[in-house]
Amino acid sequence: MKYPEKFKDYVRSKAKEYKLVIGAGEYNMDIYWEEEEEQGNHFTAAKIKIRTEYLFCNLHIHPPLYDYFKNKDLNQVDRIILHEMCHVLTEPFYEVVISNLAPIEQTYFEQIRERQTQRIANAIIYANPEIISKL
Ligand SMILES: [Zn+2]
Numbered sequence: 001m002k003y004p005e006k007f008k009d010y011v012r013s014k015a016k017e018y019k020l021v022i023g024a025g026e027y028n029m030d031i032y033w034e035e036e037e038e039q040g041n042h043f044t045a046a047k048i049k050i051r052t053e054y055l056f057c058n059l060h061i062h063p064p065l066y067d068y069f070k071n072k073d074l075n076q077v078d079r080i081i082l083h084e085m086c087h088v089l090t091e092p093f094y095e096v097v098i099s100n101l102a103p104i105e106q107t108y109f110e111q112i113r114e115r116q117t118q119r120i121a122n123a124i125i126y127a128n129p130e131i132i133s134k135l
Contacts, residue, residue, distance in 0.1 A: 001035050001063065001066075002035070003033050003035075003061070003066055007066055007069050008031075008033065010069065010074075010077070011031065011059075011061055011065070011077075011081065012031060014077070014078055014081045014082075015029065015031060015059055015081055015084075015085060016029075017131065018081060018082045018085040018131070019085055019088075021082075021124060021128060021131060022085055022086060022088065022089055022120075022124065024085070024088045024089070026055050027055050027056065027057055027088060028054075028055065028056045028057075029056075029057050029058070029059060030057075030058050030059070031058075031059045031060075031061060032058055032059070032060045032061065033061055034060050034061060034062045034063075035063070036062075036063070037062060037063060037064075038060075038062050042064070043064060044062050044064065045061075045062055045064040045065035045067075045068065045080050046059065046060060046061050046062060046065050046080050046081065046084045047059075047060045047062070047084065048060070048084040048085070048087045048088070050087060050088055050091045052091050052092050052095060057088060059081075059084060059085075065077060065080060065081075068080070074133035075132060075133045075134065075135045077133070078131070078132045078133050079121070079125075079132065082121045082124065082125070082131075082132070083117060083118055083121045086117045086118075086120045086121045086124070087117050089117075089120055090113055090116055090117045090120065094109075094113050097109060098110075
């Protein structure tokens with residue numbers, strides 16, 4: 001499946017907007033248009049890989065994000081992109097802590113990381129409701 005330019009333009013524009021909203025304008029970002037589901041996870045709509053030491057991130061877009069776009073659920077598309085961008089803010093702490101944890105603690109810490117990343121996204125939406133498409 002090839003993503004239409006309209007979708008790609010939308011994602012590019014939102015990712016760029018949110019990068020600035022969260023104060024991470026110094027980051028360089030590439031977007032990768034993945035045409036397959038993430039391995040073993042049919043629900044992953046997007047994923048971000050961050051190199052904090054180089055102020056660089058790669059945003060990976062997967063088919064479920066396009067499904068939301070196709071179904072005109074821009075609210076969900078926006079929330080997912082914002083969540084991924086907010087990982088830029090939590091990543092430095094994550095990197096320091098994760099390597100010092102036992103495997104069982106790592107699983108627990110991953111959950112904390114996701115929750116705190118989402119809380120930051122929620123706070124940003126609360127403070128700037130206009131950046132998210134209406135339901
Ligand atoms: Zn996440």
